[in-house]
Amino acid sequence: xxxxxxxxxxxxxxxxxxxxxxxxxxxxxxxxxxxxxxxxxxxxxxxxxxxxxxxxxxxxxxxxxxxxxxxxxxxxxxxxxxxxxxxxxxxxxxxxxxxxxxxxxxxxxxxxxxxxxxxxxxxxxxxxxxxxxxxxxxxxxxxxxxxxxxxxxxxxxxxxxxxxxxxxxxxxxxxxxxxxxxxxxxxxxxxxxxxxxxxxxxxxxxxxxxxxxxxxxxxxxxxxxxxxxxxxxxxxxxxxxxxxxxxxxxxxxxxxxxxxxxxxxxxxxxxxxxxxxxxxxxxxxxxxxxxxxxxxxxxxxxxxxxxxxxxxx
Amino acid sequence: xxxxxxxxxxxxxxxxxxxxxxxxxxxxxxxxxxxxxxxxxxxxxxxxxxxxxxxxxxxxxxxxxxxxxxxxxxxxxxxxxxxxxxxxxxxxxxxxxxxxxxxxxxxxxxxxxxxxxxxxxxxxxxxxxxxxxxxxxxxxxxxxxxxxxxxxxxxxxxxxxxxxxxxxxxxxxxxxxxxxxxxxxxxxxxxxxxxxxxxxxxxxxxxxxxxxxxxxxxxxxxxxxxxxxxxxxxxxxxxxxxxxxxxxxxxxx
Ligand SMILES: Cc1cc2nc3c(=O)[nH]c(=O)nc-3n(C[C@H](O)[C@H](O)[C@H](O)COP(=O)(O)OP(=O)(O)OC[C@H]3O[C@@H](n4cnc5c(N)ncnc54)[C@H](O)[C@@H]3O)c2cc1C
Ligand SMILES: Cc1cc2nc3c(=O)[nH]c(=O)nc-3n(C[C@H](O)[C@H](O)[C@H](O)COP(=O)(O)O)c2cc1C
Ligand code: FES
Numbered sequence: 192x193x194x195x196x197x198x199x200x201x202x203x204x205x206x207x208x209x210x211x212x213x214x215x216x217x218x219x220x221x222x223x224x225x226x227x228x229x230x231x232x233x234x235x236x237x238x239x240x241x242x243x244x245x246x247x248x249x250x251x252x253x254x255x256x257x258x259x260x261x262x263x264x265x266x267x268x269x270x271x272x273x274x275x276x277x278x279x280x281x282x283x284x285x286x287x288x289x290x291x292x293x294x295x296x297x298x299x300x301x302x303x304x305x306x307x308x309x310x311x312x313x314x315x316x317x318x319x320x321x322x323x324x325x326x327x328x329x330x331x332x333x334x335x336x337x338x339x340x341x342x343x344x345x346x347x348x349x350x351x352x353x354x355x356x357x358x359x360x361x362x363x364x365x366x367x368x369x370x371x372x373x374x375x376x377x378x379x380x381x382x383x384x385x386x387x388x389x390x391x392x393x394x395x396x397x398x399x400x401x402x403x404x405x406x407x408x409x410x411x412x413x414x415x416x417x418x419x420x421x422x423x424x425x426x427x428x429x430x431x432x433x434x435x436x437x438x439x440x441x442x443x444x445x446x447x448x449x450x451x452x453x454x455x456x457x458x459x460x461x462x463x464x465x466x467x468x469x470x471x472x473x474x475x476x477x478x479x480x481x482x483x484x485x486x487x488x489x490x491x492x493x494x495x496x497x498x499x500x501x502x503x504x
Numbered sequence: 505x506x507x508x509x510x511x512x513x514x515x516x517x518x519x520x521x522x523x524x525x526x527x528x529x530x531x532x533x534x535x536x537x538x539x540x541x542x543x544x545x546x547x548x549x550x551x552x553x554x555x556x557x558x559x560x561x562x563x564x565x566x567x568x569x570x571x572x573x574x575x576x577x578x579x580x581x582x583x584x585x586x587x588x589x590x591x592x593x594x595x596x597x598x599x600x601x602x603x604x605x606x607x608x609x610x611x612x613x614x615x616x617x618x619x620x621x622x623x624x625x626x627x628x629x630x631x632x633x634x635x636x637x638x639x640x641x642x643x644x645x646x647x648x649x650x651x652x653x654x655x656x657x658x659x660x661x662x663x664x665x666x667x668x669x670x671x672x673x674x675x676x677x678x679x680x681x682x683x684x685x686x687x688x689x690x691x692x693x694x695x696x697x698x699x700x701x702x703x704x705x706x707x708x709x710x711x712x713x714x715x716x717x718x719x720x721x722x723x724x725x726x727x728x729x730x731x732x733x734x735x736x737x738x739x740x741x742x743x744x745x746x747x748x749x750x751x752x753x754x755x756x757x
Binding site for chain 2: 222223224225229230233245251253254257258259260261262263264265266267269271274276280416467468469470471
C-alpha cells in the first residue's frame, strides 16, 4: 500500500484458530523471536497476531557448542539445540512482559521425555495470560528430539497425554523430516490437537573445504529460510487435504506474496521465522502489502484466501 | 537510510557515512550497526560493523573488503538507500572516573576505539592509543587523532612487530588503570594475558558470526565465566546483545 490513507482498502485481517481469535494471521515463529521483548524497540511486538516463544524445557539449557549458526544458499543452518532459560526462569522473568502484550501468547514446549512436556505444561497451567501451547515434537537438533515427531504412534501418544493436562489451545508442530507428514497430522488430530503448525527445519549440513570439517560443531543443523518454502508449501497443501483442524504454515516466508501462497495452499495462519533476523520490521511491510494484494483481488476478508488454490483443468 | 559518502581511505579499506537518526545519535562506542547488504539473497545474514563516529548529521563505519558482503558495500554510492539497524549491543563502560587508559587495536578493530577516543578526549581523559596494521598502506587513522603509537607487520609504519609488544613496553613506564581492546582474537588473547599479569582492568570487543545481531537467534555465543543465568542458559553469553564489549574476566576467548 503505497498510496495515501483516505481510500485505504479495508481488509478484515482477523482469523479464528479454534477458540482463539487472532487480529491477523501472522505469528512469530518459535526460536526466531526470542521471548518477545528483544525487538520491541524496533517493532511493536503486539502487531503480531500471536507470538510463539522459544522452546521451553523443564531446566535451563545452554544448547549446543558453537559454531551453531551458519549462512548457506537462500537460508541458514542452526544447531542451537534448544537453548532456553528453563520453565522456572521463563515464568519469573519472561512471562510478565508477554502478559503485558496485546497479542496471543503461545508457549512452545519441548522435551526429551513425555514427562518433560507434562512438567512444563503443568507449571504453565497455573499462569494467566497464556493462550495456548505449541508442542515442538520435531526439533532435529538434539539426540532423541525427533522421536515423538518421527512416528504417528509416538506423536499420538504425546498429544493424548498433553490433551488430558490442558484445556488450552494445543497445537502440534510437525517435522518435515518424515516419510509421510499427513499420517502424523491425522494421528495428532485424532487425539484432540486443536491445530498443527508446519514445518519445522529440515535436517541439513554444510562443509568447509578449507578445514575439511562440517561448518557446524554439531555436524547437522536445521535448514530454514526462503530455500525451504517450496517444501513447506507442498507439505501444507498435502496436510490440508488430510485433516480438518486449522493449519499454520511455516517455512521461508519473507513477504506478503509468500503469506498468500501458504493461505491458498490451506493455511489459516502463518509464522514468520528466519525473516525476523534479516528484517525485523517484515511484519509491518507484509501487513501493508497484503492490503494491496487483497485490493487487487477484491478481497475484504483475509481468511477468504484460505484453501482457494485452484486446480488445473 | 541514505548513504552520504563511501570512500576508499586505505588499502582495501573504506569509510562509509550515512544519515543519522535520533536513535543513532545516542550510540555509544563499542556499539554496532547491522547492515543488510543484499536484500534477502546472498549474502544471507546482515553484516555487523562497529560505529566509528556519530555526529548530528551522519554516522561513520570503516570496513575492510574481505568477502562478498563487504564487496557489495564498497560499490554503494552517495544517495543510495541502505538498510541499516542500530545502534545494537552493549558498548564500552564510559564511567572513566579520570583513570589512565590505553586503547589498543589492530586492523579494522580500530574503528570503535576511534569513537571511544573522541568521547574520552571530550572528557579530558588521559590516554594512549596503540594501533597495529599490516603495513603503512592499511593505516586509515585520521590526523585529528594525535599521539598514536604504531606497529606494523612489515615495519613500514612505526615499530616492526606486534601491537601487543607496544603494550608491554608502555606498561613498563606508565601506571594504567584500564585497557580497551579490539582486534583479531589472537591479539585480544595476548592483550588479556598482559592485562592479567599486570592486574589491569581490560575491556575487549569480540567478533562472532551474527545471525540476527538483535539477540533472538542465539547463534553468536561465547563461553562465559559468570556462573549465573544469561539469555541462553548459563554457559554462554550472546555476543550481539550482552556484548560485543565484555570485561575480559567474564568471557573465555
Ligand atoms: C560486533 C562486530 C563489529 C565489527 N566491526 C567491524 C568494523 O568496524 N569494520 C570491519 O571491517 N569489520 C567489522 N566486523 C567484521 C565484519 O562484520 C565482517 O568482516 C563482515 O561481516 C564480512 O562480510 P563479507 O561478506 O565481506 O565476508 P565473508 O566472506 O562472508 O566472511 C569473511 C569472514 O567474515 C566473518 N563474518 C562473516 N559474516 C559475519 C557476520 N554476520 N558477523 C560477523 N562476522 C562475520 C567471518 O569470520 C568470515 O570468516 C565486525 C564484526 C562484528 C561481529
Ligand atoms: C535459529 C533458529 C532457532 C529455532 N528454534 C526453534 C525452537 O526452539 N523451537 C521450535 O519449535 N522451532 C524452532 N525453530 C524453527 C522455526 O520456528 C521454523 O519452524 C523454521 O525456522 C522454518 O521457518 P522459517 O524458514 O521461516 O525460518 C528455529 C529456527 C531457527 C532458524
Ligand atoms: S546474532 Fe542472533 S543472537 Fe546474537
